């Protein structure tokens with residue numbers, strides 16, 4: 151099946167045609183590690199994860215790189231103003247910028263685990279790639295596309311006429327925005343920094359290129375260095391949040407293409423912002439949630455993942471707590487269905503004569519078609535729900551139960567939001583199993599009142615007693 155993805159650069163759906171047949175290279179702008187990851191960040195990271203999983207599902211190999219920005223990302227990066235986010239967090243907490251980075255890298259990795267993200271093959275830190283950035287800066291200086299002022303280095307955008315092609319920003323508009331920032335060093339207010347000199351900055355390096363001064367890199371050059379180091383001069387896919395498009399990705403294109411002379415990325419993909427309760431997430435509105443906040447409310451990582459991926463990445467997604475409850479119910483429906491199929495497959499329930507073959511085939515086809523259409527996850531979830539409905543209606547042949555389970559395993563492999571295949575029977579906690587024994591004894595003695603009381607007690611714990619010819623057993627209610 152042909153995979154079609156929306157390319158932000160051409161503003162149309164394009165077929166994914168890897169430069170090296172059979173292998174797709176992907177680069178994702180990762181977190182800036184100055185605070186706890188919030189659910190808006192993870193909408194974008196989970197989109198990248200689902201993209202990778204589906205491409206792999208289609209039989210292609212993937213090499214995936216996600217960077218960690220631990221220096222150089224300014225609080226007002228669109229106008230090259232404010233201060234380094236790492237340094238600002240350092241001032242607020244009294245920790246060093248290095249300690250801040252360690253703390254939030256660890257937190258980010260924990261969130262990846264909790265949200266069942268398949269780990270990218272490489273997750274480099276910007277601070278470990280200063281030398282590679284120097285190689286590019288050196289070359290841009292030699293080509294006269296960049297210039298040095300007082301040890302800092304700026305990219306001259308007049309030397310790159312295609313600047314603005316991704317974001318569609320016209321030159322006048324750019325000038326208007328850049329005028330806000332006062333920086334006498336720049337020849338043109340729209341130029342952007344590759345290397346900055348600031349004696350007060352905590353994270354500093356000797357210039358990794360000829361003739362520069364001690365300083366730190368600009369945010370944009372980091373991604374060019376890390377992506378090309380691992381994936382080569384040309385990538386198949388580059389993703390980020392929609393706010394990365396300008397200036398970050400625009401600048402990545404300019405400096406990388408000026409350096410290599412080749413098209414940098416085939417397909418640019420951008421995830422839309424997450425809305426919470428219909429509004430942009432902000433601390434002042436009280437609708438700002440970190441991943442830890444949501445898990446602290448008793449929701450699981452799986453439920454949060456479901457709620458964040460359930461709408462196609464380019465559509466606006468309104469996140470609500472009610473949406474998490476819906477996610478919980480939807481996951482339970484799938485898992486209950488799978489559990490019954492497991493029991494049928496394993497002979498714990500009598501199989502019937504209904505055929506499910508057609509439902510399995512059409513669910514698989516609809517799922518593939520939906521995902522191939524620019525990762526239309528909501529349509530793909532509809533295909534999963536259709537197979538649940540068909541399975542619940544049928545008492546299938548044992549082989550068909552097996553086939554349906556394989557389809558559900560595939561859906562889980564791609565979306566990762568349902569959980570592993572459930573066991574045929576849940577092992578009830580020891581105290582409930584003990585109660586079941588007491589109830590069996592009460593029944594034997596024909597003490598119906600006691601038997602009923604114990605049954606109610608078990609029900610209150612969320613379990614039910616199933617009387618079967620082989621004896622009574624406990625099942626999750």
Ligand SMILES: [Zn+2]
Pocket residue numbers: 178179180373398
């Ligand atoms: Zn980036």
